[in-house]
Amino acid sequence: MTPHAPTATYRLQLQPGLGFAAAAAAVPYLASLGVSHLHLSPVLEAVPGSTHGYDVVDCTRVRDELGGEDGLRALAAKAREHGLGLVVDIVPNHMAASVRHNRPLYEVLRDGPSSPYARWFDIDWEAQGGRVLLPVLGGPVGDELAALEVEGDVLRYYDHVFPLREGTRTLPLPRLLDAQWYRLAWWRLARTELNYRRFFTISDLIGVRMEDPEVFEETHATILRLLREGVVDGLRIDHPDGLADPGGYLQRLSDATGGRWTVVEKILEDDEHLPAAWPVAGTTGYDALRHLDGLFTDPAGADELLGLFRRFTGVTADRGGEWAATARRAAHRVVTHELAAEVDRLTREAAALSAERPELRDHAPWALRTALRELLVRVPVYRPYVAGGVDPETVLTASDAADAKAAFTVAEEARAVDTVRNLALGRLGDSPRHTAFRARFAQAASALRAKSVEDTAFYRYTPLLSALEVGGSPQRPAVTAEAFHAYCARVQRDWPYTSTVLSTHDTKRSADVRAGIAALSQCPAQWEALLALVTEQTARGGAASAPDPQLAWAAWQTVAGLGPADPERLQGALLKHAREAGLFTTWTEQDEAYESAVRDFVASGPCGPPGEEVLRFMADLAPHVRANVLGAALAHLTMPGVPDVYQGTEHSYRALVDPDNRTPARFEAAREPGTLSAEKEALTKTALHLRREHPEWFGGASTYEPLPAEGPAGQHCVAYARSGHVVVAVTRLSLRLAEAGGWQETRLALPPGDWTELLDPGRQFSGHTRVAELFRQSPVALLVRA
Known part of the structure; x- marks a missing residue:
């Protein structure tokens, strides 16, 4: 067994508004859910005010804004009192290029290549005349000279502070600027002139040379100490693809941790496998998310939605009408x-x-x-x-x-x-x-x-928004039951302790939002009629028209999945959508007229009377959205791997892309019995407690066996057994099922023995069970051998 492997983790997105003390206060509730470990976002010192922690500035200290190392230790002790361990997120690829807060970078900029910290950062010293380009100025340097001010041994530019090279403090400003180991430049020059590796295209995050053994030791000393001292039990590795030698790094880390449970944020394509030589437990779970989402997507309906998308928007192939052309462009x-x-x-x-x-x-x-x-x-x-x-x-x-x-x-x-x-x-x-x-x-x-x-094609090719998640396959959004079973069998065989997820801090839409949108794949003709209605109502009612049909398409689907929302929240998400797509406005070249039109349309259309038509339409689909929500949740919590529950998703949780999905969590039990939220919470607790009480039924030595249903609606029942002790059954494509006449005489052959339904105590089944009876109260079932 992988050392300290969790049975289930609960992700906490730490930030100044949710520090270690708040997390410790929530421990009794989180323990009651049945998880074995808390999964913490990065805990090392980050840029002040950071709501995510991936902009680390000091690898040697636990973040003061969260409560410091004492606060982390207190959280670990409280967690241990309740039988929980801690898994933490670490960021080996980059640090924040915030000079005033990142002391190693500060010293490099002061002393140049001779600094002992120069080996830390991936800087091309042969470019830019041997200086580091810092794209921080609001305009060309000539326009910003008046804002540059020498104070003692530093150069100030508004909130920025830069060190001065020894012996240059008294030089005239133009000469002083030229004499530094860095070149202050207009932020627009980053695109073409930057000479340090960064995280993706974010110049505020500078790449770290983790391939250097000394850099590894210096940047990991604190985390490794916390592991040795039992404060931390496992690790999540952010973006290993950015490292020069990911395999070498992971081997060095495994050696240093003694093989502690570690998962990596590796994004896999459909036919791609995690490198077998990597000494890790698996991925952070986006491959599982893709298969879970696809299981509840209707393939024929998804194809129909693609045709409708093309007609509604009038897009050409390379602007969103065809996936390969859009992605290549x-x-x-x-x-x-x-x-x-x-x-x-x-x-x-x-x-x-x-x-x-x-x-x-x-x-x-x-x-x-x-x-x-x-x-x-x-x-x-x-x-x-x-x-x-x-x-x-x-x-x-x-x-x-x-x-x-x-x-x-x-x-x-x-x-x-x-x-x-x-x-x-x-x-x-x-x-x-x-x-x-x-x-x-x-x-x-x-x-x-x-x-x-x-960050681009996913915002242009949008026939079905629920398919547009990290690791997703928008051109093939549906996954057959056979493909899902094959995936689960492979995970059980090769990576039984990999992490699995449905929602994360990076998902563009939470699982419950995606579940609602995916239901549209079962009723494309009705959705087409609704779009015609709300488009006509928007025009007739004097509401602001959409600035472009692609934005309108995304807006209406977003409302369908999200439900009621205040205009500001939806406006923020759709403005981000438009800027990422880059067709009419971008982050760096914002079209104010277009963006104003987006705000007006959202306020009077999706958040106005036409939006209420969408909400009424989705109310009629509520039973089928429920089937998707509960089916995905139960499959996630019982399939091979270690389920990671994102904060708040044990209840109904509807969130959009960050920052919407990173607001501080609230920890409380569902208060309204009979609601979907309460039902989802009960399901989550039941499944997680079962995993914690019987880890051998779900761990590395366990088994996974598909159970095919027989009869006219057999394809709508996805069922499997775990280690001969647990049977899971979920309803797939429930609207199509209802239209075809329901379950009729479809039966599920249970393994030998008597089986008790945990989600509806008192009910028992055996032998060839009628699926209609199995799903009499709920679209899902969780059975244990009596």
């Missing part, structure tokens, strides 16, 4: 614009490496840059790995190279594609410089995939 934009600095660094390194061999020389920089872009956009996974997972040889194929060469008009110049591909695949040498290029290419591919798919 988004990738081209991101690699050309947002990641221009990263591609330029790769271009310089490719040129230097090819110059070492006479047969590879004379590639023009533009040709290498073009080759890099064309190959990067064709990487179909976040990051390829040789040791299990996806082999690079099967990612950057000869066919990909041929397609990439189509961007060239001269065949001889297109040979740059072969050079870059061979460098990326490690075919031209294994020197440290070659290895570094391969790692940097993979790091850029990961950033490109995240920004172009998750």
